[in-house]
Amino acid sequence: MAEERAGSDTPRVAPARGSRNDHTRRHNLSALLTAVHYGGPLTRAQLTRDTGLNRSTIGGLVAELAELGLVIEDAAEETGAVGRPSLIVRPRTDVVALALHPDVDALELGAVAIDGSVVARRRKSVVSSPSPEEAVVFAQSAARELARDLGDARVAGVAAAVPGLVAVDGDTVVDAPHLGWRGVRLATALQEALDLPATVGNDANLGLRAEWSYGAARGVDTVVYLNGSASGIGGAALIGGRMLRGGRGYGGEFGHMMIRSDGERCSCGRAGCLETELNAERLDAAGHEASALDALAGILAAAIANLEVAFDPDLVVLGGYLGALYDERRAAIETGVRDLAFRPDAEDVAIARAALGGNRLLIGAAERAFAPLLADPAGVALRAL
């Protein structure tokens, strides 16, 4: 399969087990938990609207989700409305996923609650790129500390966001050049170390996934994402609600689109890639000098215009230092994109700065770890953290 559904990394419909009624019940539990996962606290009336289920069905399903320890239901705040107070269904914030982000300058492990909030984290700065073994040892000790912070939290699994190419198996880091990792079966190592279901994804894909779920790209189905970080420029694209993966899972590496053939040598071995022509050092060197910033804004505009030719996105989301450059040079970037645009109605180009900041990769990785639970709430056993 060359693509994956952004809305559910696992099938939306739970596998059929037992009777047809059982199948329907599991499907409905999934729909309900998914609705509160993305929509936050919802009244039964809102759940009826969002899921299309009738109120009496929802009552039984909410009771079952509450019994599974996944949601709580309580009376809504006083709204002044006449009649019985509406009951509000909330995702329980003591149900968490662990999210690991290994990068060239730091290791980070977060606990993300099923409402998408980061409830605890540990970060460790490193002087040189961490090895996979260091990352796993860090995850193990940080998880013990988070367990002390969070008391009786229950965990669905662990997922890592890695700056590099990740195979479609969700286990193997094929090549993370900035970390110097090649052929590392990271999910297998995490699973053994933490005794939790584990999975691994590309950092930019997970960043876009987070922005789509809770941030700047919420509700938008065709999105191009560019993020500038210590590990260069990560790219990802959501096309009609599906994450672009390419034939072998390596699609969307927009940081390595060629900007100038006589440019600087890139970590990928080629020359003049976007991430060598527009990187954090060049941005620092430009300081607040208008002409230097405009030159960098021009490079970003050219890259965005090329991506618009390829994908015709409804929205372009910029994160990290690219988001900072966009804040500094918004008019120059938007004018540049319009001038270089191919499509006729280029006036409506929509660019936004990513919204989730330092929580983005933790939230995106947690989305992966929560996917099996969301697909089958009654079929996934949570573990004590």
Ligand SMILES: [Zn+2]
């Ligand atoms: Zn490159």
